[in-house]
Amino acid sequence: MNLTAHNLVIADRLSGVSVILHPGEVTAICGPNGAGKSTLLAALAGLLSPDGGSVELDGISLGAMRGQDRGRIIGYLPQSPEIAWDVSVETLVSLGRIPWRDAPADEQGHAMDTAIAAMDLDALRHRPVSQLSGGERARALTARVLAGRPRWFLADEPLANLDLAHAAALVARLREQAENGVGVVLVLHDLATAMNHADRVIVLEKGRVAADGSPDEALNEAIIAAVWGVGARWLGEEGARALGVSNLADRAN
Amino acid sequence: MTRFSLILLACLAIVVPLSLLAGRVWINPFDPAIPNAGVILAELRLPRALLAVIIGAGLGTAGAAMQGYLRNPLADPGLFGIAPTAALGAVLSLWLGVSAGWTLPVFALIGAGSAMALLALIAGQGGNGTGRGIALFTLAGMMIASLSGALVSLAISLAPTPFAMSEIVTWLMGALADRSWRDVWIAAPLTLAGLAVLALGRRSLDALTLGEAAARSLGVEPRRLQWLMIIGIGLTVGSSVAVAGIIGFVGLIVPHLVRPFTDRRPSSLLVPSALAGALLLLVADCVCRVLPLAGGELRLGIALSLIGAPFFLHLLLKMRRGLA
Numbered sequence: 001m002n003l004t005a006h007n008l009v010i011a012d013r014l015s016g017v018s019v020i021l022h023p024g025e026v027t028a029i030c031g032p033n034g035a036g037k038s039t040l041l042a043a044l045a046g047l048l049s050p051d052g053g054s055v056e057l058d059g060i061s062l063g064a065m066r067g068q069d070r071g072r073i074i075g076y077l078p079q080s081p082e083i084a085w086d087v088s089v090e091t092l093v094s095l096g097r098i099p100w101r102d103a104p105a106d107e108q109g110h111a112m113d114t115a116i117a118a119m120d121l122d123a124l125r126h127r128p129v130s131q132l133s134g135g136e137r138a139r140a141l142t143a144r145v146l147a148g149r150p151r152w153f154l155a156d157e158p159l160a161n162l163d164l165a166h167a168a169a170l171v172a173r174l175r176e177q178a179e180n181g182v183g184v185v186l187v188l189h190d191l192a193t194a195m196n197h198a199d200r201v202i203v204l205e206k207g208r209v210a211a212d213g214s215p216d217e218a219l220n221e222a223i224i225a226a227v228w229g230v231g232a233r234w235l236g237e238e239g240a241r242a243l244g245v246s247n248l249a250d251r252a253n
Numbered sequence: 254m255t256r257f258s259l260i261l262l263a264c265l266a267i268v269v270p271l272s273l274l275a276g277r278v279w280i281n282p283f284d285p286a287i288p289n290a291g292v293i294l295a296e297l298r299l300p301r302a303l304l305a306v307i308i309g310a311g312l313g314t315a316g317a318a319m320q321g322y323l324r325n326p327l328a329d330p331g332l333f334g335i336a337p338t339a340a341l342g343a344v345l346s347l348w349l350g351v352s353a354g355w356t357l358p359v360f361a362l363i364g365a366g367s368a369m370a371l372l373a374l375i376a377g378q379g380g381n382g383t384g385r386g387i388a389l390f391t392l393a394g395m396m397i398a399s400l401s402g403a404l405v406s407l408a409i410s411l412a413p414t415p416f417a418m419s420e421i422v423t424w425l426m427g428a429l430a431d432r433s434w435r436d437v438w439i440a441a442p443l444t445l446a447g448l449a450v451l452a453l454g455r456r457s458l459d460a461l462t463l464g465e466a467a468a469r470s471l472g473v474e475p476r477r478l479q480w481l482m483i484i485g486i487g488l489t490v491g492s493s494v495a496v497a498g499i500i501g502f503v504g505l506i507v508p509h510l511v512r513p514f515t516d517r518r519p520s521s522l523l524v525p526s527a528l529a530g531a532l533l534l535l536v537a538d539c540v541c542r543v544l545p546l547a548g549g550e551l552r553l554g555i556a557l558s559l560i561g562a563p564f565f566l567h568l569l570l571k572m573r574r575g576l577a
Contacts, residue, residue, distance in 0.1 A: 047469050071472030082464040084324035085517040095518075098460050098471045144463070148471075 001058045003044055003074075003152055003183060009052030013039040015207040016053070023151065023183040026174060028194035030187075030219070031204035032228055037187045038079055038156050040204065044185060045076040045154050057152075071099035075150030079157050079187070081141045086130045089121055089140045096147030115147035118173050120166070134161040142170060152183040159193060171197050192243050195219050195234065203227055254524065257514040261528035265535070269306065272535050273298040276542045300434045305538045306531040307437070308429075308497055311444040311489035313530020314523050316504025317511075318451045321458035321519025322482050323391060326568070330490050330504040333483070334397030338368035339494035340425060341401045344408045347421045357424075358439050358495035365491025368397055369483050376479045387465065390479060427498035427554025429538050436496040447488030448527065454481040455520035462518065500554050502561025503530050509568065 003021040008014050014036045021027055021044070029037045042048050043055055046062030055062045062070060075096070083092060093112050100108065116122060119139040129137060138161040145153060153174065159167045175197065178184045188194045194201050194215060201218035203211040205227045211218040224232045224243075231246045254262075273294055274280045280290050280298075315330035323332070330336070342364020346352045352360075375393040405425070412418035457478045460468035469475060493500060507530045508522050515521040534553075537560070541551045 042466065045470050047466055067469070067472035067474050069472075071470060074470065076467065076470035078464065078466045078470075081467060082324075084462045084464070085512075085519070087462065087517045091516045091518060092462075095459060095463060095471070098456055101456060141463075 001151060004056045005044060007053035008043055008050050008055065010039055010043060010048055011051050013207055017209055019202055019212065021183055021185060024178055024181050025199040026178045026184045026197060027200045027202060028186050028188045028198035029202050029204065030191060030194050035204040036207040037204055041154055041156050041185065041187050045074050046070050068099050073150060074152045074154060075145040075148050077141060077145045077155040077158055083129050086128045088126050088128055090125045092129055092140050093143045093147045096144040099148060111149055112147050115143040118146055119143040135163050135166055138162055139166060153177055154185045156187045157189060158186060191219055192241055195241050196239055258524050258528055261525060261532060265528060265532055268532060268535055269302055272302045272539050275539045300437045301429050301432055302535060303437050304429050304432050304440060304496060305535040307440050307444050308493040309503060309531035309534030310527040311447060311493055312500065312503040313507040313526040314448055314451055315486050315489040317508040317519065317522040317526035318458060318485060319504065320508050321461060323387065324461055326509065330486050331398065332391055333372060333394035333486050334401060335365050335368045335487050335490045336494050336499055337398045337401035339365035339491045340499055341405050343424060344405050344421050347417060347424060348408050348412060361495035362491055365487055369487035371397055372483045424498050426552035427500040428552045429497055430550050432496060440492045440496045443488045443492035447485045450481055451485035452523060454478050455523060458519035498554060500557060502557045503534060506561055506564050507533060
């Protein structure tokens, strides 16, 4: 079940983006600020009406799908998630089951328990979200998406508020999801995370695809220099690389 | 039904019969010698108590739904402008001197229907329902409220006679005095229909807890929810204004009173807010009936505003402390 964007145009933000995403892969979308990463992710989640082109899931336009059916297949975590009411972690996670509201109670409970355990939230299960730290809150919101057991997990900067251990745990969990056939698409600011953990990287620049391929291809030093305007060098071993920024190139050149 | 809702239901089961006994003439159930007790109970007290329950339930639920929809604890069902527009309709009937019988409530319902139609028109023009959709829609509702309020003031200032002016001003204060079964037959079906419509949107309101984008990713159809809100709030608030005038603050206060006893999801608030709204309005109406006041009864709208305004202030200060 591929998730495909065909020549996607969204006014002022995306200009003819075409990508085919495969289940079972961790795909990272990278790019400088304002490149259109979050817009592409929201469009892939079926949340934006394109001005041109289309987004399709296995050949069916997302715009033609019922919201509930789409919600069962695609889990989406926005960049600045809000929680309007001071609900408990458990209640928050249960909101992820809304597309599955007709499922049997034991299935609901199992999906929630699994998501809560995966995000290491058992001890915080009954705690109001106002009493969580930023990282705990981010984990609870991720568990909310996982509770829906989506076949596509789309997240905008999911690691942004996590400490090192929980970021590593989430990456491992998402890798596990991908191995189980889930398509994982992440907007990532941190290029090293994309390099070390993604199967594929899509680099956007000014609303267009600047590179698309394996992390080694899409995030090579020449592309980083061209797109981000910085001279950079990959350090360390494969799978544990760090990006050393050597000089600031003149973007005008 | 949760334990808290059952407690509210039990309170209501106790207060409704007690409220029938309270008023200018106190009725002792153990003293059958009170003249006209049967008529007072059947024709005055019972429809009045039922109206308080119906309107309170409608306004309480509308408030809970509105706060869930706008994700804002300060939201009130009046924000959509339906109550002021319904009031404008009623004021017009008083202004024209055709307020007898069914005319005033019908005029008010036409007013509420006009506001709903305007909101529907705005919703139809509202782009793809993303991002600022709810905020823009609510601002449009506030503008309708503002326009209707201005027209009501104009009607008062241009009232043909001092009597008409006094009648308009008194009516606007909101009351359940001298209401009859006719008013129950107007309010009951419309309010019940409104409650059913709002209940249809409960899961979408829960999803909105996570913001508009996440809610849509969970399958919420913004346009459908907008329609449910227009119809649900329109029916509950419109029918309330049609039979009782403007009764403020119930929709604001009640969800706050019940929220700590629930898991705080908007859907968990709907039933308790209906029951607590009914209870609050019934008790407030009893207080209005028995409070000695020269020149008649304390108006229900005034009584609730007297309670509601300090509560609102308390809420604001509490929120400010939370932000500090």
